[in-house]
Amino acid sequence: GVNLWGVIYGVHYFVPLMLQHGEASHIVNTASMAGLTSGGNMAPYHVSKHGVVTLSEGLFHEFRQMGAHVNVSVLCPGWVDTK
Structure with a gap:
């Protein structure tokens, strides 16, 4: 769903513009700690x-x-109890 495809579509749209522009650019994608771990009942x-x-x-x-001047970071926020 949107967790992955939203990032893919955003990168697909903006990366060509960043490369064409030629100046230093930075992509910051947001995942979560779930992107660094695995656990039961939440596989998808x-x-x-x-x-x-x-x-x-x-x-x-x-x-x-x-040799492109585009840097990439991924933000992985910690767990939040939303009760």
Whole structure:
């Protein structure tokens, strides 16, 4: 759903503009601690957040190899009790 595809669509739209612009740019994607761990009863959520982390890390390395001036970070906030 939107957890992963929202990030994919955002990157798909903005990265070409950043590369064309040629100046230093920074992408900050938001995942969660679920992108760094796994646990029961929430597998689809963990999968989507792991996808955001992996996409972000992959783009970081691809831009470095290209010599592009686009940096990538992924924010992984901790758990929040929403009761």
